[in-house]
Amino acid sequence: MTSRDHLRPDAAGQVDLTPASAGWTHLSFGVVTLDGAAHDGHTGANEVAVVPQQGALHVTVRGATHDVSRRGVFEELPTVVYLPPGTAYRVEGTGTxxxxxxxxxxxxxxxxxRPEDIQVEMRGGANATRQVSHVLGPDQAAERLLVYEVYTPSGNWSGWPPHRHDGQLSSLYIEETYHYRVQPAHGWAIHRNYSPEDGDDEALVARDGDVILSRRGYHPVAAAPGSNVYYLNFMAGEATGDARRTPPVDEPDWGWMRQDWGGRALALPIPVRAGQK
Structure with missing residues (x-):
């Protein structure tokens, strides 16, 4: 079964998402793979962030060329180029x-x-431990964009407790894309989008290269055992400037886990008879 919120890159490794194709208001997102060619872009009416994932890449803007090469998303933090509206740019090289x-x-x-500008946060605990890199977080200047890279180790959960930022339950309205990379490449994660108020509930299998949209409700992620999972979040909505610091709203049934990341785990083995050790 396919979902309008689950995109696969095309044969050339490209993804192209616009507000019109997504059916929302603010956020555009794309993935480009180059094989020695050049990609010419223009920001139009948007502020844009260019985030290298892998390869030998250079960005030329306003007469200056910047080396944004990266060994890989699982190898090192990126050098990101922030571009204001009305800006032409070119990306050249080999990579994604x-x-x-x-x-x-x-x-x-x-x-x-630059990598040294990026705040790195260890979030959660127990089997909900993950790394969140604030690539263009609220501590970084931007008008509307937020950008994060999240690393979820094998068997762990992220986006936990489940939270929302869809304008419901006093949350701000913010659109979000998840671009997945998985190590090894045949690995996978489960991405659940659900909104009890609307009756929406969809569990999607995220594989290497996939893009999944979070347009409403809660959206936790679980990495399959043996699969180390990275996702790149682009976010934009009604929050601008300092309002980008506003936290999302936790699902009421699970907010308690911020004080108990162990999750009240069941002790094993189960005894044969009550009272036996």
Missing amino acids: FAHGGAPATGTLPVRLV
Whole structure:
């Protein structure tokens, strides 16, 4: 069964998502794979972040060329190029990069976000431990965009407790894409989108290269045992400036786990008879 919220790259390794094709308002997202060619882009009315994933890549903008090469998403943090509206740019080289944008007024200049500029946070605990890299987090200047890289080790959960930012239950409305990379490449994760109020509930198998949209409700992720999972989040919505710091709203049934990441785990083995050790 296919879902409009689950995209696979085409034969050339490309993904191209616009607000019109997504059926939402703010966020655009794309993935481009180059084999020695060049990609010419223009930000139009959007602010845009270019995030390299792997390969020898260079970005030229306003007469300056920047080396944004990266060994791989599981190897090192990226050098990201932030581009304001009305900016032409070119990406050249061999490798894969992602780009995403959202409407902006152009108050910020072109800049590089280097690995040493990126805040790295260890979030959760027990089997909900993951790393969140604030590639363009609320501590970084942007008008509307938020960008994160999340690493979920084999068998672990992320996006936990389940949370939402869809304008419901006093949350802000923010659109979000998940671009998955998985190690090994034949591995997978489960991405669940669900909204009890709307009756929506969809569990999607995320494989290497997939893009999954989170347009409403809660959206936790579980990495299959043996699968190390990375996802790149681009987010944009009604929050601008400092309001980008506003946290999402946890699902009421699971918010308690922020104080008990062990999850009240069952003790094994189960005794044959009550009272036996």
